[in-house]
Amino acid sequence: MSDEINTRKIIHIDMDAFYASVEQMDFPEWKGKPIAVGGSETRGVVSAASYEARKYGVRSAMSGIQAKRNCPELIFVKPRFERYKEISNKIRRIFHDYTDLVEPLSLDEAYLDVTQNKKGNPSATLIAQEIRHRIASEVGLTASAGISVNKFVAKIASDYNKPNGQKTVPPDEVIPFLEQLDISKFYGIGKVTTQKMYQHGIFTGKDLKAKTKDYLEQHFGKSGGFYYAIVRGIHNSAVKPNRISKSVAAEHTFHENLTSEIFLQERLERIAAALEKRLKKHHISGKTVTLKIKYSDFTTQTRSKTLPYFIADKGLLNETARELLYQERLKESVRLLGISLSNLNTEIKKTVVVQLRFDF
Missing domain, CATH: 3.30.70.270 (Reverse transcriptase/Diguanylate cyclase domain)
Structure with a gap:
């Protein structure tokens, strides 16, 4: 090591x-009951679920319809961010x-x-x-x-x-701990990569550690080197107290699916205004505008444009997002729209961290 x-x-x-626990703390009548923050019986997506709801398979990012199907007694709660x-x-x-x-x-x-x-x-x-x-x-x-x-x-x-x-x-104990761990428990290895690793006979950290760096890079690309290092307990990223966001976003899920760009254009104005408010609060501007479109079948599409100058104004955000909206025809009716701004002016900031060794 x-x-x-x-x-x-x-x-x-x-x-x-967290979200569900805050709601149960503030509203004792919900303690011990299955609650979902966000979503509804007919629309939306669950943001968080109480442990009582999780027993029924209710999870974050699950549609409200599926969550209610899993747990008929589920209580939906509006988020209070x-x-x-x-x-x-x-x-x-x-x-x-x-x-x-x-x-x-x-x-x-x-x-x-x-x-x-x-x-x-x-x-x-x-x-x-x-x-x-x-x-x-x-x-x-x-x-x-x-x-x-x-x-x-x-x-x-x-x-x-x-x-x-x-x-x-x-x-x-780091190496023994990682060796006995199921590969699906490794932070940063998602469901798709887990299934791919299973196909290569990699089921535990020990199996992963048995593979050479060349083998992992050949089959998993640039991520192969990362996997080779982490299973050996090597991860040198410092704790960054002034962690800088790489993007700022605002989005909205509609009560009814929208099919017309004209109706979507109206919603974009509101989203751009909300995003401007967040940007100005933190004195942030950026160059790359990304439009996020989630369709009624839950597939997501993004379209981006990078400008030659920094922006934070709702008018420019809306104008660019509208241009992206009309870039190509919609595939389906739309349930969610979002605008994000990246390539931010905050990325030039740096934090220097000095760390020393002490007995654990």
Whole structure:
């Protein structure tokens, strides 16, 4: 095992069914009941599901129709993102009591580098326990944690004892831990790649580790080198406290499928206005406009255009998105439209992180 993975103590904190848990906390009558945040019996997509709903196979990104079919008693709840952000900010303040090296991945999860920490505590395991206890007592929600020497292993470990649990994978256990793991549990290996690996006789980390780098690159392209490294516990990505978004987006799912570009054009104006508001709030502009179209059969199409200058104005966003809309005929009726802006002016920013080694 490379000495490079022995240099850090990384914690990955992942809130348990965050959106659904917030709703059950705020509305006690829903505690212990299967709820889905987002979607409905007839439209939309589930954003999050309570553990009671998950027992019936209800998952995020599932259509509301399928979710209700799986769980007839399912309660659909309208998302309250401002509330989720409020709770998320409380949780992040707890994180910053221990370290300033906090990299949020979303409202409900983050990496923390506690190699050096504000409490002077040499045990990352005890820090994770303390953070989870504080989240439970001060916020009222449960969280799970993974603790290890890099972000990749910590991320996998946080799923190991969910919900409301944690797992530590110290340096000398990283390789055995990864070897016994089913390949489908590897973070970054999706369903399609998992099936492809099965076809190559790769079912566990040990099977993956038995393949040469050349073999993996030959059959899995550039990702082959990544797979070769991670199964050996090598993942040197630092925790980036000022993690910069590569794109900013706004989208909307319609109550009824739309078939006319004229009706869609009207909706684009509203989406562009919402996107402008987000961009100006964070002083962000970008050059590449992408139009996202989700059809009634749930297939998704994207069309992009890169401009020679930075924009953030709703008029220019709408004008470019409208041009992309008329670029080619619609394949089906449309259930969702979205506009995103990438190639941002924020990408020139950099963060320098210095990390030292301590006993785990």
